[in-house]
Amino acid sequence: MTAVEIPFRLYSGNLVVVKATVGAIKNVNMIVDTGTNPSAISKELAIRLKLTGRSVSLETLNGPIQAQSLTVSDIQLGSFHVSALRVLAQDFATMERNLGVSIGGIVGLDILGAGPFTIDYQKKTVIFGAAAALRNAVPLASTAPFLTARATVNGQQLRLLLDSGTRELLVFRGRLQTAPREAHLDRTSSVFTTGGSAQLSWLRTMVSLGTSDLGAHKVAIAESDADLGIDGLLGLAGMGFHRVSFDFEKRHFSWE
Numbered sequence: 001m002t003a004v005e006i007p008f009r010l011y012s013g014n015l016v017v018v019k020a021t022v023g024a025i026k027n028v029n030m031i032v033d034t035g036t037n038p039s040a041i042s043k044e045l046a047i048r049l050k051l052t053g054r055s056v057s058l059e060t061l062n063g064p065i066q067a068q069s070l071t072v073s074d075i076q077l078g079s080f081h082v083s084a085l086r087v088l089a090q091d092f093a094t095m096e097r098n099l100g101v102s103i104g105g106i107v108g109l110d111i112l113g114a115g116p117f118t119i120d121y122q123k124k125t126v127i128f129g130a131a132a133a134l135r136n137a138v139p140l141a142s143t144a145p146f147l148t149a150r151a152t153v154n155g156q157q158l159r160l161l162l163d164s165g166t167r168e169l170l171v172f173r174g175r176l177q178t179a180p181r182e183a184h185l186d187r188t189s190s191v192f193t194t195g196g197s198a199q200l201s202w203l204r205t206m207v208s209l210g211t212s213d214l215g216a217h218k219v220a221i222a223e224s225d226a227d228l229g230i231d232g233l234l235g236l237a238g239m240g241f242h243r244v245s246f247d248f249e250k251r252h253f254s255w256e
Contacts, residue, residue, distance in 0.1 A: 002079075002129055003127055003128065003129040003130040004077070004078045004079050004080040004127070004128045004129055005078070005125050005126070005127050005128075006018050006019075006077050006078050006080070006125065006126045006127075006128065007124060007125055008032065008124050008125065008126055009124070010121065010124060010237070011099045011101065012098075012099065012167065013167060013237060013238070014164065014165070014166070014167045014235055014236070014237035014238055015031055015099070015165065016031065016032040016033075016119060016126065016164055017029050017030065017031055017032075017101070017103075018030055018032055018077060018107070018126060019077075020075055020076060020077050020104070020105075020107070021074070021075070021076040022041060022045060022049070022072060022074075022075050022076075022104060022105065023049045023072060023073050023074060024049075025045065025048060025049065025104075028045065028104035028105065029101060029102055029103050029104050030075075030077075030103075030104055030105050030106065030107050031103060031105070031106045031107065031165065032106075032107045032112070032119070032126055032164060033106050033107065033108055033163070033164055033165035034109060034112060034147055034162055034163055034164040034165070034236070034246070035109075035146065035147075035161050035162070035163030035164065035165045035166060035233060036106045036107075036108035036109065036165060037108045037109040037110055037144075037145045037146060038085075038086060038087055038088060038108055038110045039075070039085065039087045039088075039105065039106055039107055039108035039110055039111055040087055040088040040089070040090045040105050040106045040108065041070070041072060041087050041088075041089060041090075041104060041105035042089070042090065042091070042092050042103060042104050042105055043068075043089045043090065043091055045104045045105060046068070046070055046089045049072070051070045051071070051072070051089075052070070053068045053069045053070035053071070053089065054068070054069055055067070055068060055069075056068075056069045056088075058088065067088045067089065067090065068088065068089040069086055069087070069088055069089075070086070070087055070088070070089055071084060071085070071086055071087075072084075072085050072087050075107070075111065077107070077128070078128075080128045080129070082111055082114070085110065085111070086110075087105070090105075090106075092105075106165075109144075109145070109146065109147065112128075112246075113143065113144070113147075113248065114128075115128065115129050115248070116129065116130060116131035116245070116246060116247050116248060116249070117129070117130070117131070117245070117246055118130060118131060118132045118243065118244070118245040118246075119164060119236070119243065119244050119245075120132075120242075120243045121236075121237055121241065121242055121243065121244075122242050122243065131245045131246060131247035131250075131254070132243060132245045132254070133245075133254070134243055134244075134245050134254035134255055134256045135254075135255075135256040136209075136210075136212045136254060136255050136256060137210070137252045137253065137254035137255075138150070138209050138210030138211075138212070138252060138253055138254075139210070139251060139252050139253075140246075140248075140251045140252055140253055141159055143248060143251065146161045146228075146229075146230065147161065147162045147246060147253065148160060148161050148162065148230055149162055149209060149210070149234070149253055150209075150210065151207065151208065151209050151210075151234060152206075152207070152208045152209075153169070153171060153176060153205060153206075153207050153219060153232075154176060154177075154178065154203065154205040154206070154219070155206075156176060156177060158171065158175060158176070158231040158232060159229075159230050159231050160230065160231060160232050160233060160234040161228075161230045161232070161233045161234065162234055162236065162244075162246075162253055163233040163234060163235055163236070164235075164236045164237070164244075165235075166233040166234070166235035166238070167235050167237070167238045168218065168219070168220045168235050168238045169207060169217055169218075169219050169220065169232070169233070169234055169235060169238065169239065170200075170219070170220040170221075170222055170232050170233045170235070171219060171220070171221050171222070171231060171232035172221075172222055172231060172232055173221060173222060173223050175231040175232060176203075176219070176221060176231075176232075178203060178221075200220045200221065200222055200223070201220070201221040201223070202218055202219070202220060202221070203218075203219045203221060204216055204217070204218050204219070205217070205219055207219070207239075209234075214239060214240075217239065236255075241255040241256070242255075242256055243255065243256055
């Protein structure tokens with residue numbers, strides 16, 4: 001796989017947005033999200049492309065919802081492209097209002113998992129087809145349907161989804177044992193997903209990834225009983241990572 005370098009713009013401190021061509025439509029803003037599988041396009045873009053699909057059940061943090069599954073003829077990022085890809089049609093209106101930019105879809109793991117890739121938050125580039133040799137590394141606990149790694153949070157072993165689309169380290173309710181009044185509920189904060197929103201509590205505690213100590217971090221505890229085979233989400237930019245790399249041949253995630 002030939003390496004392809006794509007520039008991106010960063011929104012909300014963590015969302016990687018690249019320009020893509022979807023079908024015959026150029027300059028579509030797409031979010032690169034390692035925590036999404038399958039990829040998605042906006043309902044508006046599906047209408048413009050005259051696509052129709054079938055209803056499928058989608059698991060979210062707030063339980064299963066119904067979504068439309070469609071086939072896109074081609075999605076192209078620079079010279080990197082995929083053909084005849086099955087995607088979901090989603091409503092990004094709330095996200096667009098919050099970000100102040102149009103969103104045509106999400107580049108998920110079904111595209112990203114085609115080969116190694118690196119996200120460089122300092123240079124603001126995504127490199128498809130190349131895994132950089134970075135200072136710290138941890139084995140991937142799984143690569144499908146999600147990229148996960150083992151972490152220690154508040155002294156407890158957790159399996160976390162490596163999620164470029166999440167701002168913070170987020171753990172689901174009941175997965176992290178805390179003492180009374182150790183975590184405080186913030187009624188003004190919540191996490192928004194395809195399936196709705198979940199209220200958050202917060203805990204500041206020590207975090208490590210593999211044998212690497214990441215120091216003290218603010219951890220969000222979501223009032224959600226999601227049954228996705230994981231204990232939570234590890235936001236990449238929010239952890240202070242400057243570059244991250246996924247190597248599927250060596251089955252490891254690296255960062256610095």
